[in-house]
Amino acid sequence: MRRRHLLPIGIVSCAAVLLSACTSTLQGTAVSVFSDPFSVAGMPATDGPTGLRDDAPQPTRVAVGTDGSDIDHLGEQAISDIEEFWGSAYGDAFGGAFTPVREVYSWDSNGFDGVFCGSETFALVNAGYCFDDETIGWDRGELLPSLRSANGDMAVPMVLAHEYGHAVQHQAGLIEPDTPTLVGEQQADCLAGSYMRWVAEGNSARFTLNTGDGLNNLLAAMIAFRDPLVNEDDPEATEDEHGSAFERVSAFQFGFTDGPTSCAAIDSQEIEQRRGDLPVLLPEDETGELAVTGDSVRSIVDAMTILFEPANPPALTFDDQPCDDARMHPPAAYCPATNTIVVDLPALQAVGVPSEDEDGGGLASGDNTAYSILVSRYMQALQRERGGVTLDDAEAALRTACLTGVATSRMTESVTTPDGDTIALTAGDVDEAVSGILLNGLVASDVNGESVPSGFSRIDAFRVGVLGDTDRCFRRFD
Structure with a gap:
């Protein structure tokens, strides 16, 4: 104010x-x-279990470079579950058959022996989708443990569902090489929301999500992923925008409420209309x-x-x-x-x-x-x-x-x-x-x-x- x-x-x-x-x-x-x-x-607001099921089947994907840790197992289960969702939802939403990513990678950002998307992973505290070789990877050393510690088990599949959203939008032709980062990121938020709805409805054999504190914690994580505030005179003010907390939570909610087809409607015009006159940059100084x-x-x-x-x-x-x-x-x-x-x-x-x-x-x-x-x-x-x-x-x-x-x-x-x-x-x-x-x-x-x-x-x-x-x-x- x-x-x-x-x-x-x-x-x-x-x-x-x-x-x-x-x-x-x-x-x-x-x-x-x-x-x-x-x-x-449209779903009951309920308490109950949230996270990896005790009787979850074994993952169908094994990460290249895994150390066999619990956090890597959680990531592998997340990717396996997300792929099961898209295996059933992709055709109805976008037509055609769903093709899983080629490989899944894990690295420790504190180590020196990892490579992802052609780059060394030392100090790479992140998760990502590599467009060049259609792979997904995550940092098991810092990122996934901190997400789970702050927001529970489901923060891990949520982040990986966002990254898998990039794979889906690429496969479905939702974006072009010149599509603004802001559009691609909020589409991915939306696609992650559609997966989480599937979990909340009890369709996942691996995870559960209650619509009380469980879902609230995911929204808290979405808020944490907001763009930092910058001033109008910052030379990088509008570069690599992902969106405000309000915008990213909204995109997630679109997917959760209306399913993956709603995500295709997110484009520059839709975001501009949704943003309206809400300020994005702080006045100088x-x-x-x-x-x-x-x-x-x-x-x-x-x-x-x-x-x-x-x-x-x-x-x-x-x-x-x-x-x-x-x-x-x-x-x-x-x-x-x-x-x-x-x-x-x-x-x-x-x-x-x-x-x-x-x-x-x-x-x-x-x-x-x-x-x-x-x-x-x-x-x-x-x-x-x-x-x-x-x-x-x-x-x-x-x-x-x-x-x-x-x-x-x-x-x-x-x-x-x-x-x-x-x-x-x-x-x-x-x-x-x-x-x-x-x-x-x-x-x-x-x-x-x-x-x-x-x-x-x-x-x-x-x-x-x-x-x-x-x-x-x-x-x-x-």
Whole structure:
């Protein structure tokens, strides 16, 4: 977020274990197969096992250069499973017969004796598809162990499903030599999502994936793969783009929800339309961080009033107060009875502390992790004024996330508040909001601070708003 007169700083609250929620989780039953807040892309939101099955069959592929380790076995099982999926799905999606990659390679990036795609693998902490010889390889020394440690067993097949996505798009003719990297990478994200849907549906003999924390952890990994933030004056600013966290998670969700045929629709025009006016580069010499202070909170609330023009704007207070019809909760809450937003400023400041790792590698956090929560409480005031909807159920939680997406999109244009401050969305703000939605769910919570269990559904609702308008949110979550 940017505001002239004030610049910088912010970090994440509730920061403990990834995906442990600060909010409580709503209980309930389905509304419809299309808008059930307790489902994930039409599937039940469930807990349960995630990872390699105890009774998994032996892999059908053996990696060249393997040391026989457990992590290589996991990689071999992943490739074997991905190939089983594409063996059944490829023909229906793209026509013709599926041809597996020629070889699979493993190397230790700490060693000196590996070669992949014609290059030595020392210090190559990566996985990849080699277009030259149609092979796939991975680093068993650093990359796969760190992925499994951070996000569980399924992070390994997810990364390899992305790399296999490049093999599939190459075989299916989805890309040409001059296709932008951004398109190729997001198609591969999408194709990986379609494989993960197959696993989640119970079709894999090797892996399981629950649609609760299991899927949430994969989304966290997708966020970690986002492009680092760069300034407009960076000479390499637009080279080798893979996409923001918002974009890459969206591509993954397209494949998970609609299958591999949806991935062919991802091209430069589709990405440009999806990106819209969302900023990609930071202004020169700016961090994009706006310190969370009493003044900045007031400016954000004033900006919402200007953008949405409610007949009866909510009041703002930094003092504790009772509420007759909602539970007050930090760092920000909305009381319908008094039409007041109640902010616990120290708690909001804790949420808005920026990530220390400027190059990503984890969830994004910063000022808009905090401000998006504040905006979401303003969106509840708009729902109250509109009337005809409840504020304390699962539909309200997702409607709030959707409307917060609308507000986020509207802030791509600068808003000048009565006190002369100028509020504007900056690159990275949407990713900070998405990370918060996955981590603590507060943006996608009802008036009591309760959310739905699926981070996938919470992010999906937010994206509907970013790409839509208020009426769409009310129709989708009525």
